[in-house]
Amino acid sequence: MPVTPDQQAEIDAERANPRQTLRATSPGMEQHLYTAIPVLDHGFVRVVDYMGDDAAICQAARVSYGKGTKSVQNDEGLIRYLMRHWHSTPFEMCEIKLHVKLPVFVARQWIRHRTANVNEYSARYSILDREFYIPAPEHLAAQSVVNNQGRGDTLSGEDAAKVLEILKADSSRAYDHYAELISEEEGSVGLARELARMNLPANIYTQWYWKVDLHNLLHFLRLRADAHAQYEIRVYADAICNVVADWVPFAFKAFEDYRMGAVSMSVQMMDSLRRMLKGEEVTQENSGMSAREWREFMGVIEG
Numbered sequence: 001m002p003v004t005p006d007q008q009a010e011i012d013a014e015r016a017n018p019r020q021t022l023r024a025t026s027p028g029m030e031q032h033l034y035t036a037i038p039v040l041d042h043g044f045v046r047v048v049d050y051m052g053d054d055a056a057i058c059q060a061a062r063v064s065y066g067k068g069t070k071s072v073q074n075d076e077g078l079i080r081y082l083m084r085h086w087h088s089t090p091f092e093m094c095e096i097k098l099h100v101k102l103p104v105f106v107a108r109q110w111i112r113h114r115t116a117n118v119n120e121y122s123a124r125y126s127i128l129d130r131e132f133y134i135p136a137p138e139h140l141a142a143q144s145v146v147n148n149q150g151r152g153d154t155l156s157g158e159d160a161a162k163v164l165e166i167l168k169a170d171s172s173r174a175y176d177h178y179a180e181l182i183s184e185e186e187g188s189v190g191l192a193r194e195l196a197r198m199n200l201p202a203n204i205y206t207q208w209y210w211k212v213d214l215h216n217l218l219h220f221l222r223l224r225a226d227a228h229a230q231y232e233i234r235v236y237a238d239a240i241c242n243v244v245a246d247w248v249p250f251a252f253k254a255f256e257d258y259r260m261g262a263v264s265m266s267v268q269m270m271d272s273l274r275r276m277l278k279g280e281e282v283t284q285e286n287s288g289m290s291a292r293e294w295r296e297f298m299g300v301i302e303g
């Protein structure tokens with residue numbers, strides 16, 4: 001269960017208590033505020049706080065005294081121009097603070113993004129819950145034979161059942177030992193929590209607060225909502241994409257158009273494309289590209 005009934009009651013109480021403010025708010029984001037969006041089997045993402053909206057990006061770009069808004073079209077055009085030309089600092093004026101519950105092996109990938117502020121649940125101080133990520137059967141796949149960093153065919157039948165059995169049994173046994181080691185009952189060793197946790201597997205859930213500005217968040221989403229990212233982090237990135245689309249719709253659309261859906265071409269690629277448009281026959285051999293780069297180029301132009 002992503003949140004317990006008690007936690008949900010806390011969230012509901014926050015949402016039932018609107019405050020008046022002079023600050024700019026984003027109607028789309030207000031819908032998300034505090035609510036836990038379920039991700040994976042026990043995880044979630046929820047917005048704890050945010051600052052700014054599309055207008056704040058324009059306000060900063062124009063270094064304005066007031067709203068900084070000219071007209072809706074002007075604002076959208078300005079945001080698209082800023083995104084297209086990598087004028088990134090106006091996007092840093094918007095911030096988001098998320099509460100994320102995620103498996104430890106996903107957290108290890110996530111924490112590589114250094115341009116955020118993080119505070120993680122302390123397993124030195126608190127006892128971790130008995131919650132482990134067990135993939136849904138359709139996400140159990142064999143090692144890819146073409147990509148060392150990816151998955152191949154989905155496992156099925158006995159193979160899938162065996163994997164699930166091992167994952168569940170190992171998680172359960174490790175947690176039983178953890179509980180035994182930290183037990184304060186008479187006759188127990190009463191091992192320190194900071195030591196007992198070392199035996200827990202990487203599919204156990206942790207939680208953190210993660211605060212980041214919009215520019216760096218979009219960079220994170222560009223890498224982690226991408227098809228090359230591991231499924232288990234991608235689903236978090238996808239959930240955050242939906243939030244960002246409601247929070248700053250103009251910025252998110254520009255991001256989709258100029259980052260997510262865009263490609264970057266080398267000089268050789270641009271040259272080959274121009275020659276092709278003139279009707280010249282261009283091959284890998286006369287393109288100046290390596291075989292791998294040529295394959296990537298073909299992937300781009302053939303779609």
Ligand SMILES: Cc1cc2nc3c(=O)[nH]c(=O)nc-3n(C[C@H](O)[C@H](O)[C@H](O)COP(=O)(O)OP(=O)(O)OC[C@H]3O[C@@H](n4cnc5c(N)ncnc54)[C@H](O)[C@@H]3O)c2cc1C
Binds near residue numbers: 113114219223224229
């Ligand atoms: C599909 C995929 C596979 C990956 N595989 C591996 C792997 O096999 N092994 C591995 O170790 N990692 C791997 N990574 C992690 C990757 O190399 C980056 O560490 C991670 O994506 C964070 O990116 P970043 O540094 O750009 O982000 P951030 O840390 O958020 O930084 C954002 C930007 O800020 C700047 N910046 C931040 N800190 C510094 C600094 N100290 N010095 C200079 N500039 C800085 C850089 O311009 C950087 O791009 C993988 C990532 C992806 C998406």
